[in-house]
Amino acid sequence: MTQAIMNYGEKIKKDSLAYNLHSWSPQGGLAPKVITKAEGIYFWDADGKRYFDMSSQLVNMNIGHGNKKVVEAIKEQTEKMAFMGPGYAFDVKSEAARKIVEVAPDNMGKVFFTNAGAEANENAIKIARMYTGKYKIFSRYRSYHGATYGAANLTGEKRRFPSEPGIPGFVKFFDPYLYRAPIAFSDEKEATKYYISQLREQILFEGPDKIAAIFLETVTGSNGIIIPPEGYLKGVRELCNEFNIMMVCDEVMAGWGRTGEWFAVNHWDIEPDLITFAKGVTCGYVPLGGVLVSKDIAKFFDDNTLWCGLTYSGHPLGCAAAIATIDVYKEEKLLENSKRMGIILGEILENLKTKHKCVGDVRYIGLFSGIELVKDRTSKEPIVPYGNDPEKIMKKILGMLSSEGFATYNHDNILIVAPPLTISEMELMEAMDIMDKVLDYVDNMIS
Known part of the structure; x- marks a missing residue:
C-alpha cells in the first residue's frame, strides 16, 4: 500500500468525522472504515483489506456490488x-x-x-x-x-x-x-x-x-x-x-x-x-x-x-x-440461489449451534438468518442485556469478525447473517468458517 493511498484514506476518515453525523452513534471516538471498492459479495478498505459483505450492507445489496x-x-x-x-x-x-x-x-x-x-x-x-x-x-x-x-x-x-x-x-x-x-x-x-x-x-x-x-x-x-x-x-x-x-x-x-x-x-x-x-x-x-x-x-x-x-x-x-x-x-435465478444457499446456510448454523455453547438459537429462512448469543443455554440469559451493552461485548465480537474479513452487524445479542443472494457455496463456507473461529473465542469469553 503506497503512502499516497494511505494518506488519501486518512483524509477521507478525517473529513468524515469533521463533517458527517454518523447514524445511531455518539460521535466522539468513532473510527469508521474507509471503503474504496466493492464488487460482488466483497468490499475493500483503504488499506486493501477485503471483507465478505455478510449482511449485504443493511440487508439491501441482494444482487451484490457492481452489477x-x-x-x-x-x-x-x-x-x-x-x-x-x-x-x-x-x-x-x-x-x-x-x-x-x-x-x-x-x-x-x-x-x-x-x-x-x-x-x-x-x-x-x-x-x-x-x-x-x-x-x-x-x-x-x-x-x-x-x-x-x-x-x-x-x-x-x-x-x-x-x-x-x-x-x-x-x-x-x-x-x-x-x-x-x-x-x-x-x-x-x-x-x-x-x-x-x-x-x-x-x-x-x-x-x-x-x-x-x-x-x-x-x-x-x-x-x-x-x-x-x-x-x-x-x-x-x-x-x-x-x-x-x-x-x-x-x-x-x-x-x-x-x-x-x-x-x-x-x-x-x-x-x-x-x-x-x-x-x-x-x-x-x-x-x-x-x-x-x-x-x-x-x-x-x-x-x-x-x-x-x-x-x-x-x-x-x-x-x-x-x-x-x-x-x-x-x-441470474437469484431467488432459486437464495433457496439453495439458504439450505446450506441453515445446516451450517445448526452445526454452529451444536458446537458452540454461546449459541442459544439460530433462525433462518432463505439467506436471512440470525445467531442468538447467550451466556448460558439453560437459562437463555443473553450475552448482553436487551437494549444495553455497557461492556461493549457485541462491539468486540463484531471487531473480531471484521478483523478476519467478515462484515456484518448485530442487534442486541443477535448477529445478522444475510449475504448477497449471489453468494456461492464455496464463498458461503469460507465466510462461515470465520464465524466458527470467532465463536470459539466467544465460548471462552463466557466460560
Missing part, C-alpha cells in the same frame, strides 16, 4: 431524462410499477413510490387511515419500521424513544418470539393459538371500530430474524378480516428474494392489504421504496383523494434501477 446491468440502466436513464415530476407519466415509472405488481401477491393492484422504507411505512399509515376512516395503528414491540417521525412511532424497539412522546393512536403488541416465550409451547400451532388470542383480546380492548391497521414485518428483521410460527400470519389475516382492519406487511428487508420468494408472505400463502418495500427493489444502486396496495384500495382512490405526495416519488433513476434489478433476479 453492470443495473449500472448501465442508471447511466442510460441519466442521459435520457434524469428527473421528471411525479405528476407526469413516463416509461420507466410505468414499467417499474407494472413489473413490481406482476411479482406481488395476486390481490395487489397499484404502487405508490417513495424514496425508502421509512417513507413507505409513513405513507402506508396514511393510506390505511384514509381507506378505513379509523386512526389506531397496531405494531409489534420487536420491530423496526424506520426513523422518520411516523415510522419511528410505528417502530417497537428502543429507536422509537427519541420520537416520544409520540403520535396518538399507536399501539404495541408482543411478537410470537418462541425462543423467549413466557410459556413452553408443545408446538408452533399451540403458540399461534396463544398469540392470536392475545392479539384478539387487545383488539377488543382498543376498540375494533378505531383500528385502521396492523403492521408487522413478515419476518422480523434487525430485531432478530424472528420467523412467524405455523398459522400465525393466517391468524392475523383472519382477525383483520373479522374486524375490518388493514393488514400491512413490511417487506423492506424480507422482500425481493431474501427469503427465497419475491415476497416473504408467499411462504405462508396470505394476501395482505398493503405491502411496504424498499432495499432489494434497487439494492441501493439508487434509493427507491414504495407501497403496494390491494386492488380494492386502488379502486377506492379512483373517487377519493390520495393525500400522499413526494417530490421524488417515482424518480426516473430509481425506477430504471428497479426494472434492471428485477431482470437481474430473474436472469
Whole structure:
C-alpha cells in the first residue's frame, strides 16, 4: 500500500468525522472504515483489506456490488431524462410499477413510490387511515419500521424513544418470539393459538371500530430474524378480516428474494392489504421504496383523494434501477440461489449451534438468518442485556469478525447473517468458517 493511498484514506476518515453525523452513534471516538471498492459479495478498505459483505450492507445489496446491468440502466436513464415530476407519466415509472405488481401477491393492484422504507411505512399509515376512516395503528414491540417521525412511532424497539412522546393512536403488541416465550409451547400451532388470542383480546380492548391497521414485518428483521410460527400470519389475516382492519406487511428487508420468494408472505400463502418495500427493489444502486396496495384500495382512490405526495416519488433513476434489478433476479435465478444457499446456510448454523455453547438459537429462512448469543443455554440469559451493552461485548465480537474479513452487524445479542443472494457455496463456507473461529473465542469469553 503506497503512502499516497494511505494518506488519501486518512483524509477521507478525517473529513468524515469533521463533517458527517454518523447514524445511531455518539460521535466522539468513532473510527469508521474507509471503503474504496466493492464488487460482488466483497468490499475493500483503504488499506486493501477485503471483507465478505455478510449482511449485504443493511440487508439491501441482494444482487451484490457492481452489477453492470443495473449500472448501465442508471447511466442510460441519466442521459435520457434524469428527473421528471411525479405528476407526469413516463416509461420507466410505468414499467417499474407494472413489473413490481406482476411479482406481488395476486390481490395487489397499484404502487405508490417513495424514496425508502421509512417513507413507505409513513405513507402506508396514511393510506390505511384514509381507506378505513379509523386512526389506531397496531405494531409489534420487536420491530423496526424506520426513523422518520411516523415510522419511528410505528417502530417497537428502543429507536422509537427519541420520537416520544409520540403520535396518538399507536399501539404495541408482543411478537410470537418462541425462543423467549413466557410459556413452553408443545408446538408452533399451540403458540399461534396463544398469540392470536392475545392479539384478539387487545383488539377488543382498543376498540375494533378505531383500528385502521396492523403492521408487522413478515419476518422480523434487525430485531432478530424472528420467523412467524405455523398459522400465525393466517391468524392475523383472519382477525383483520373479522374486524375490518388493514393488514400491512413490511417487506423492506424480507422482500425481493431474501427469503427465497419475491415476497416473504408467499411462504405462508396470505394476501395482505398493503405491502411496504424498499432495499432489494434497487439494492441501493439508487434509493427507491414504495407501497403496494390491494386492488380494492386502488379502486377506492379512483373517487377519493390520495393525500400522499413526494417530490421524488417515482424518480426516473430509481425506477430504471428497479426494472434492471428485477431482470437481474430473474436472469441470474437469484431467488432459486437464495433457496439453495439458504439450505446450506441453515445446516451450517445448526452445526454452529451444536458446537458452540454461546449459541442459544439460530433462525433462518432463505439467506436471512440470525445467531442468538447467550451466556448460558439453560437459562437463555443473553450475552448482553436487551437494549444495553455497557461492556461493549457485541462491539468486540463484531471487531473480531471484521478483523478476519467478515462484515456484518448485530442487534442486541443477535448477529445478522444475510449475504448477497449471489453468494456461492464455496464463498458461503469460507465466510462461515470465520464465524466458527470467532465463536470459539466467544465460548471462552463466557466460560
